[in-house]
Amino acid sequence: MTLDYGTAIALLCLGLYCVMTKTDLIKIVIGINIMESAILLFLVRLAAAPGDRAPIYPAESNVPPAIVFADPIPQALSLTQIVINAAITAIMLSFVVKLYQSYRTIDLAEIRRIQH
Amino acid sequence: MTHLSVLAVVLPLLCAFLMPLLDMVSNRVNRAAVVLFATGQIVVLLLLIPQVAADGTVEYHLGGWGPRIGIVLVVDGFSLLFALLVAVGIWMVSLFSLDYVDRREYRYFVLLFIVLAGVTGMVLTGDLFNLYVFFELASLASFPLIAFAKNPGAVEAAFRYMLYSTIASVFILLAIGLTYGATGTLNLRQAAEVLSSADATVRSAVLGLLLVGFAIKVAIVPFHAWLPEAHGSAPAPVSALLSGVLLKTGVYAMVRLLLTFGPGVGLGRLEHILLNLGALSVIVGHSLAVGQTNVKKMLAFSSIAHIGIIVTGVGLGTVYGLAGALFHAINHLFMKATAFFAAGRFGAGRGFEMADLRGAGWQAPWAAAAFIVSALSLIGLPPLAGFIGKWEITLDALRHGHLFHAAAILLGTLLSAVYYGRVTRILFSKTGQNGPPEKSGGLFAGLALCAGVAGCFVQFLVWGRIEPILIHIAGLIRG
Numbered sequence: 155m156t157l158d159y160g161t162a163i164a165l166l167c168l169g170l171y172c173v174m175t176k177t178d179l180i181k182i183v184i185g186i187n188i189m190e191s192a193i194l195l196f197l198v199r200l201a202a203a204p205g206d207r208a209p210i211y212p213a214e215s216n217v218p219p220a221i222v223f224a225d226p227i228p229q230a231l232s233l234t235q236i237v238i239n240a241a242i243t244a245i246m247l248s249f250v251v252k253l254y255q256s257y258r259t260i261d262l263a264e265i266r267r268i269q270h
Numbered sequence: 271m272t273h274l275s276v277l278a279v280v281l282p283l284l285c286a287f288l289m290p291l292l293d294m295v296s297n298r299v300n301r302a303a304v305v306l307f308a309t310g311q312i313v314v315l316l317l318l319i320p321q322v323a324a325d326g327t328v329e330y331h332l333g334g335w336g337p338r339i340g341i342v343l344v345v346d347g348f349s350l351l352f353a354l355l356v357a358v359g360i361w362m363v364s365l366f367s368l369d370y371v372d373r374r375e376y377r378y379f380v381l382l383f384i385v386l387a388g389v390t391g392m393v394l395t396g397d398l399f400n401l402y403v404f405f406e407l408a409s410l411a412s413f414p415l416i417a418f419a420k421n422p423g424a425v426e427a428a429f430r431y432m433l434y435s436t437i438a439s440v441f442i443l444l445a446i447g448l449t450y451g452a453t454g455t456l457n458l459r460q461a462a463e464v465l466s467s468a469d470a471t472v473r474s475a476v477l478g479l480l481l482v483g484f485a486i487k488v489a490i491v492p493f494h495a496w497l498p499e500a501h502g503s504a505p506a507p508v509s510a511l512l513s514g515v516l517l518k519t520g521v522y523a524m525v526r527l528l529l530t531f532g533p534g535v536g537l538g539r540l541e542h543i544l545l546n547l548g549a550l551s552v553i554v555g556h557s558l559a560v561g562q563t564n565v566k567k568m569l570a571f572s573s574i575a576h577i578g579i580i581v582t583g584v585g586l587g588t589v590y591g592l593a594g595a596l597f598h599a600i601n602h603l604f605m606k607a608t609a610f611f612a613a614g615r616f617g618a619g620r621g622f623e624m625a626d627l628r629g630a631g632w633q634a635p636w637a638a639a640a641f642i643v644s645a646l647s648l649i650g651l652p653p654l655a656g657f658i659g660k661w662e663i664t665l666d667a668l669r670h671g672h673l674f675h676a677a678a679i680l681l682g683t684l685l686s687a688v689y690y691g692r693v694t695r696i697l698f699s700k701t702g703q704n705g706p707p708e709k710s711g712g713l714f715a716g717l718a719l720c721a722g723v724a725g726c727f728v729q730f731l732v733w734g735r736i737e738p739i740l741i742h743i744a745g746l747i748r749g
Contacts (some may be wrong), residue, residue, distance in 0.1 A: 173433065173437065186436050190440065192440075198446050200447060201374055210603065227450070228709055238406050242410065245413055245414065249413075249432070250429070252425045265426055
């Protein structure tokens, strides 16, 4: 349990570190994606513990009380988050393409230098 | 049950997706639709007022599903006020854009109306995750709008803005996930009730993450680095949209979440932080604005300072402070939108560097006059609306012994008088009067400018009527 959340936090820090220190635009986009993945891991872990059943309510009425279902809501949230994530990545990459077309480089520091 | 509240979210979305179709018919139909839908949005929200005034809160369950499973729209005074604010803001922006943006660019209006749908949904929703999704929707549509300025610098600014905004979103989403983990619900009110009895570590983590996330979104000072570039290099109406509308919705979400989750968790400490960061933003924003050579960047730095004033008002932790902050948020929309519109007019063909703007005021006298009115209001001179928000917040700060914070606002006023005065002198300098004349033909742009200028004046006159309403709303928010 602690390990799962720990991994999520470690990934988040890794992504944040990547975004803050790298000047390569593609690496920055990758950093953002790592951060988003950390959140997804966190949400999915929130929903289910090992051994939980898929949240499909059985048709027969005599459900054994011992069965624990995974919580479907965080899974729905992660699904939405994946869609948002895809949109963010797409727009960011299209900006990167635009920047490359104007500056012929994808290094943020280089771009700044050209601007001034 | 009335469907008005969901209509306010659906209507702009409908308009956004109609745009490409209508554009195939005719460009004129398209432009008519923009005016029609932007006005229709305001009408829908105005129709909601009597209901909210009578019942206090109007809840709408989407698809008839209750709050535990379904999505709930909650309209109360606070959310209706901000929904109206953003609707009026985007009405002004879309009118101005009709004359400012290339006639064939229907894509611009698609994005603009998606922003409207996003911010309206965000303000009206009663569900944490929906708030996040709508906020993302509005932000995602606003990034490409900046790039419409069609210069590489604007693309770089948009990228940077997007970077900061996404990091902020990650923090906010993490806070939402933590809240769900601790409470088992995403409904704002239910979550707040359960959270107040949750583990202290979780509560502080949620509040801390929300604070940092929204501080980045609304550009409170240590987190403001993205704003000047993004607001400064966007096309003039988009700058007005970002400063006037999107920052305000960030403030809305911040106030709503922090004040809903805060009580019983350490609201006092939180407000202390907001108060100090707000005052810091006022000083830093105004001081950096003085040194700018680009008019739009100067206005962007001034936005940081004004958001600082609003945050200071919230941080005072009193009903009067909060009411003042709400009023200043309304005013700032009109003042800053007018200033950006006017800059867009007299800067057309010249650029926005002050050196190129010498004598531009002679060429575009009406735009320059509108700029001066908005500048006076931003400085905070009495016959204009900007005075009241500052006055209320400063008075309340003094009343509660926050001398330093009141002094910060007064110092900021002096500094802003300096830099707006400098721009005015440059606009009406004797040299360089032979620049390109004001862009001709601007019925809609003129209308938007008039609305902005009228907003600066009218609100001063109606303050007596608005004040009790705002104090009532502020009282409700603070519980």
